[in-house]
Amino acid sequence: MSTSGEIPAPRGRPRIFLVEDHAVFRAGVKAELGDAVDVIGEADEADAAIELIGERLPEVVLLDVHLPGGGGLAVLRGVLPHHPEVQFLALSVSDAPEDVIDVIRAGARGYVTKTISGPELLQAVYRVAAGDAVFSPRLAGFVLDAFAHGSAAPAAGLDLELDQLSPREREVLRLIARGYTYKEVARDLSISAKTVESHVSSVLRKLQLSSRHELTRWATDRRLV
Amino acid sequence: MLGGVCGAVSQATGIDVTWVRIGTVLCCLASGIMVFVYAVAWLMIPMEGQSSNIYSRAIRDKRGIRLVVAVLVPVLILLSVITSTLHMPFLGFISWPTLLAAGLVVLIWRNANDSEKEFLDHEVVPLLGTDVHGQGRRHLLIVRIVVGVAIGAMGIVLLVEGHTTIAALKPVGGAALVVAAAVIVFGPWWLSLVRDLIAERQARVRAEERAQMATHVHDSVLQTLALIQRSSDDPQNVVRLARAQERELRAWLFEGRPPGVISEEANLLGEGVSLLQRQVEADHGIAVQVVVVGDCELDEALRALLDAAREATVNAAKWSGADQVSVFAEVEPDTVQIYVRDRGQGFDRAAVPQDRQGIAQSIEARVSRFGGDAVIRSAPGEGAEVQLRMPRRERVK
Numbered sequence: 001m002s003t004s005g006e007i008p009a010p011r012g013r014p015r016i017f018l019v020e021d022h023a024v025f026r027a028g029v030k031a032e033l034g035d036a037v038d039v040i041g042e043a044d045e046a047d048a049a050i051e052l053i054g055e056r057l058p059e060v061v062l063l064d065v066h067l068p069g070g071g072g073l074a075v076l077r078g079v080l081p082h083h084p085e086v087q088f089l090a091l092s093v094s095d096a097p098e099d100v101i102d103v104i105r106a107g108a109r110g111y112v113t114k115t116i117s118g119p120e121l122l123q124a125v126y127r128v129a130a131g132d133a134v135f136s137p138r139l140a141g142f143v144l145d146a147f148a149h150g151s152a153a154p155a156a157g158l159d160l161e162l163d164q165l166s167p168r169e170r171e172v173l174r175l176i177a178r179g180y181t182y183k184e185v186a187r188d189l190s191i192s193a194k195t196v197e198s199h200v201s202s203v204l205r206k207l208q209l210s211s212r213h214e215l216t217r218w219a220t221d222r223r224l225v
Numbered sequence: 226m227l228g229g230v231c232g233a234v235s236q237a238t239g240i241d242v243t244w245v246r247i248g249t250v251l252c253c254l255a256s257g258i259m260v261f262v263y264a265v266a267w268l269m270i271p272m273e274g275q276s277s278n279i280y281s282r283a284i285r286d287k288r289g290i291r292l293v294v295a296v297l298v299p300v301l302i303l304l305s306v307i308t309s310t311l312h313m314p315f316l317g318f319i320s321w322p323t324l325l326a327a328g329l330v331v332l333i334w335r336n337a338n339d340s341e342k343e344f345l346d347h348e349v350v351p352l353l354g355t356d357v358h359g360q361g362r363r364h365l366l367i368v369r370i371v372v373g374v375a376i377g378a379m380g381i382v383l384l385v386e387g388h389t390t391i392a393a394l395k396p397v398g399g400a401a402l403v404v405a406a407a408v409i410v411f412g413p414w415w416l417s418l419v420r421d422l423i424a425e426r427q428a429r430v431r432a433e434e435r436a437q438m439a440t441h442v443h444d445s446v447l448q449t450l451a452l453i454q455r456s457s458d459d460p461q462n463v464v465r466l467a468r469a470q471e472r473e474l475r476a477w478l479f480e481g482r483p484p485g486v487i488s489e490e491a492n493l494l495g496e497g498v499s500l501l502q503r504q505v506e507a508d509h510g511i512a513v514q515v516v517v518v519g520d521c522e523l524d525e526a527l528r529a530l531l532d533a534a535r536e537a538t539v540n541a542a543k544w545s546g547a548d549q550v551s552v553f554a555e556v557e558p559d560t561v562q563i564y565v566r567d568r569g570q571g572f573d574r575a576a577v578p579q580d581r582q583g584i585a586q587s588i589e590a591r592v593s594r595f596g597g598d599a600v601i602r603s604a605p606g607e608g609a610e611v612q613l614r615m616p617r618r619e620r621v622k
Contacts, residue, residue, distance in 0.1 A: 137516045137551060140516070141517065141518050174555065177516045178551060178564045178566055178610070179553065179564075179566045180566075
């Protein structure tokens with residue numbers, strides 16, 4: 001999604017925890033991230049992950065969505081209520097929309113597919129460690145689709161502000177879906193990179209908090225299996 | 226005719242097969258014992274051109290024997306009780322051998338090999354009216370219901386009309402009690418048999434599924450792995466193969482499309498874009514990242530838009546030098562837009578060689594013919610983006 005070096009490495013290496021059931025993939029991720037991060041623990045199933053994350057309190061958890069013992073969702077639900085400061089970046093081979101939407105709604109700060117390259121993954125880790133959201137083009141597409149334009153007027157009682165994307169947010173998402181980096185988005189819209197970040201974070205917040213029923217319906221409509 | 230027994234007899238004795246058949250049928254009508262004899266002969270005489278008879282296989286079919294015994298024994302006991310209480314020995318005379326024969330036929334059915342089974346399927350199943358797949362299924366069902374109701378009504382009428390006295394109803398009541406007793410005694414056994422049969426059937430279905438899965442995996446994944454091993458010195462080819470395989474596997478696992486049967490004709494924009502993705506990835510060994518927002522049916526104009534997008538993607542794959550192209554398609558109420566973007570070397574439109582200029586024009590010409598437009602944004606070193614827009618003729622939904 002981006003060229004390396006766009007986000008400066010934070011002071012000190014981010015402390016990473018890997019939750020992933022494929023040993024080969026775990027080894028691959030560690031090799032790719034190399035010395036840029038400090039991998040302080042690994043787990044291959046949900047219960048062990050919840051316990052270890054609670055003990056070691058990493059900055060960023062790389063979380064496989066499809067995990068034995070309840071999947072990535074169980075980990076998010078087991079950790080976040082007690083340790084809201086831990087950031088989650090979801091990883092998956094599946095692009096299935098309902099998986100993506102579910103982990104984001106459960107509190108993950110971003111979502112990337114496992115085909116992501118090492119430098120891109122590192123970027124995503126830095127971004128999540130800094131408290132920002134990571135939107136892959138695909139996730140941006142999902143969100144645009146889920147908050148579809150001009151859908152019927154929201155039902156009474158729904159929070160209008162939460163249930164709709166602002167035109168600017170829509171523009172930002174569209175550019176991300178087109179493959180633009182945050183920096184390129186900023187240049188294209190003549191705004192600062194920080195503003196792009198805040199738009200994306202606001203979209204993430206809406207995605208997580210919206211009670212909009214279309215969101216669930218959209219995800220189930222798209223259920224592919 | 227049924228099991229080929231008459232044919233075998235006529236071959237052995239030299240009597241014309243028609244006479245043997247007529248004789249057999251007459252004997253069957255006169256006495257049920259002949260039916261039994263026929264079934265035994267069926268078991269014992271090997272099929273033409275085969276060394277083993279069905280009997281040798283049936284004797285090893287423990288479950289089948291159990292099934293036959295479990296059903297036959299109670300029914301026979303019941304029959305003997307009922308016939309003796311109702312003083313109708315003729316009923317027993319016919320039904321004993323017929324029942325035994327039925328048991329044997331079940332064994333034959335279970336142990337027939339494939340060619341024999343095929344014969345049975347063709348010749349016997351339509352006679353019994355149990356062919357659930359046939360077109361006449363509804364028809365047969367109606368016939369069965371009518372016949373069943375008629376027989377049941379007849380029985381009730383006979384019972385009520387013929388023996389109105391309580392005394393005469395006694396044996397019937399006795400028979401009912403015996404039936405109930407048989408159900409209580411043998412019921413669990415029957416149930417377990419039925420469960421066994423169901424389990425056996427499920428195991429067969431699972432085995433079939435496994436075989437199908439194995440075929441799919443062999444046709445796709447194993448073949449690709451073999452190809453990858455052979456081209457291990459060509460990393461680019463390995464990547465291309467792996468990517469194509471991933472795409473195919475994904476389509477199979479998550480979208481239920483069997484590998485190798487991908488329709489070349491798309492009807493929806495989303496399908497069209499993923500087809501474009503697969504083709505360009507397979508032909509040019511480059512990753513195409515696709516995001517589609519919304520979907521709609523393809524008409525002539527949108528097909529032209531897709532063609533233009535394919536052209537743009539192929540261009541990016543050929544010239545840009547980037548290892549990835551992003552394609553973003555969005556369906557809006559009144560327009561469809563497709564963006565094709567790469568991070569390659571880019572180009573200066575004014576300094577483009579004539580042949581590439583031609584391609585760019587072909588992209589523009591394609592969409593403008595249907596009232597759309599194309600914008601190409603690029604600068605040396607900054608990659609390129611082709612923005613395509615097509616107004617929608619029909620608003621679907």
